Structures are given as structure tokens and as C-alpha cells.
Amino acid sequence: MINKLIAIEALRAATRDAHERLEHDLQVARPDASRDDYLHYLQDLRGWMLPFDAALWSAAWPAAMEAQARAGKLDWIDCDLRAAGMSQDAIHALPEAGFTPDLATLPARFGIAYVIEGAQLGTKVLAKALAPKLAPWSPRWLAGYGESNAKKWRTFVECLESSLASMEAQRVAAMAAADAFASLADWFAQRRQARLEGVPGAAVAVQSQAMA
Known part of the structure; x- marks a missing residue:
């Protein structure tokens, strides 16, 4: 049992500004967020994660992390987009951010995982806010790890604390997390602007009747 959390607090402190900027600009987190906002969020999140997700979770991790159990998030997103009426070909044609962090x-x-696992933990709040607008649909992404959501986060924090004991390790992790937050915020902003400007391919049509 960890009594004093040092590494996670170092990451939170170092990424606070970038994290707050992301949350402030996130359309899907606003009180008036719609079903389309959720689908745009999924499309854009997929485009950001795709270039590095497989490499991230196939790399070496502490055994307690159970990294392969955390590696299916793109499948969750694709499941939701298909449920919304998108074909797999249309999903594969979605724009990619091109963010390729150093995972050495x-x-x-x-x-990097701090950003992704933190976003997954936050889906509980997002799911509650969006539920009335998405009902009767129960999106796969918002379900996350199900009843294991909190446990998965605790395990992540425990592994992070035991693996990032030195200040240098914490510095490297914090820099990677801050870069990831900044990249994600920039990507969401670019995609939102493209939709506003009517750039071809920026908005992908979906069929609400396909969702159940």
C-alpha cells in the first residue's frame, strides 16, 4: 500500500497547465455537449492514439500493469463508431494526428499512459453527463474497464510510483505527459476548426438509427 504518492503528484504539477487547457477546450465535456460532440471526440481521439497505441502497450511494462489488458481501447472506439453507423472503411479513413512520442x-x-489512463478514468463523469443524450445506447468507450475502472487506476498509480523513484525519471515522465496533453489539445482544436470551416472529410456522417 502506497502511503505517500510522490511521482503522480510530480506529474500532476508538471502537466497542470496543459491538462487544464485541454479540459477547458474539450467540447464533449461541456454541459451542452451533444451526441455528435461525443462522436467527434471519438473520431479525433482515435486519430491521435492510432500512430503510437500499439507500440505503447507492446513495450516492456511491470507485470502488475497487465499492459495487454489496457491495449484494446482503439477497439472500444471503433465499436462505438460502428454502432453510430460508420463503416470500417470510413473509420480507417479518419484523419490521424501524426503524434509519435518517444517510447524508448x-x-x-x-x-503517455498517464494521459490515456487518466482519460479512461474520467469517462465515468463523462458517461453520467452524456447518458440522457445517448440513451438507450451504452457506448463501449464510456464503459471503460467496467467495475474494474478504479482498481485499474490504483494499479497504474502503484506501478508508476514504484517505477519512477528518481527525480530524473519523474522529469522524463512529466515532460512526456505534458507533450501528450499539448499535442492532444492542439489536435482537438485543429479538428474542431476544420469542421467549422467545412474542410472535406472533417465531419463524418453517422446514422443515429444504427445506435441501440
Whole structure:
């Protein structure tokens, strides 16, 4: 049992500004967020994660992390997009951000995973806010790890604390996390602007009747 959380607090402190900027600009987190906002969020999140997701979770991790159990998030997103009426070909044609972080070291990988696992933890709040607008649909992404959501986060934090004992390791992880937050915020902003400007391919049509 960890009594004093040092590494996670170092990451939170170092990424606070980038994290707050992302949350402030996130359309799907606003009170008036719609079903389309959720689908755009999924499309854009997929485009950001796709270039590095497989490499991230196939790299070396502490055994307790059970990394392969955390590796299916793109499948969750694709499941929701298909349920919304998108074909797999249309999903594969979605724009990619091109974000390819350096995953050579464990601290850097923890920094990137901190962003992704934190986003997954936050889906509980998002699911509650969006439920009335998405009912009767129960999206796969918002279900996350199900009843294991909190446990998965605790395990992540425990592994992070035991693996990032040095200040240098914490610095590398924090820099990777801050870069990831900034990249994600920039990507969401670019995609939102493209939709506003009517750029071809920026908005992908979906069929609400396909959702159940």
C-alpha cells in the first residue's frame, strides 16, 4: 500500500497547465455537449492514439500493469463508431494526428499512459453527463474497464510510483505527459476548426438509427 504518492503528484504539477487547457477546450465535456460532440471526440481521439497505441502497450511494462489488458481501447472506439453507423472503411479513413512520442524509456511510456489512463478514468463523469443524450445506447468507450475502472487506476498509480523513484525519471515522465496533453489539445482544436470551416472529410456522417 502506497502511503505517500510522490511521482503522480510530480506529474500532476508538471502537466497542470496543459491538462487544464485541454479540459477547458474539450467540447464533449461541456454541459451542452451533444451526441455528435461525443462522436467527434471519438473520431479525433482515435486519430491521435492510432500512430503510437500499439507500440505503447507492446513495450516492456511491470507485470502488475497487465499492459495487454489496457491495449484494446482503439477497439472500444471503433465499436462505438460502428454502432453510430460508420463503416470500417470510413473509420480507417479518419484523419490521424501524426503524434509519435518517444517510447524508448519506461518513464516516457508512463507519461503517455498517464494521459490515456487518466482519460479512461474520467469517462465515468463523462458517461453520467452524456447518458440522457445517448440513451438507450451504452457506448463501449464510456464503459471503460467496467467495475474494474478504479482498481485499474490504483494499479497504474502503484506501478508508476514504484517505477519512477528518481527525480530524473519523474522529469522524463512529466515532460512526456505534458507533450501528450499539448499535442492532444492542439489536435482537438485543429479538428474542431476544420469542421467549422467545412474542410472535406472533417465531419463524418453517422446514422443515429444504427445506435441501440
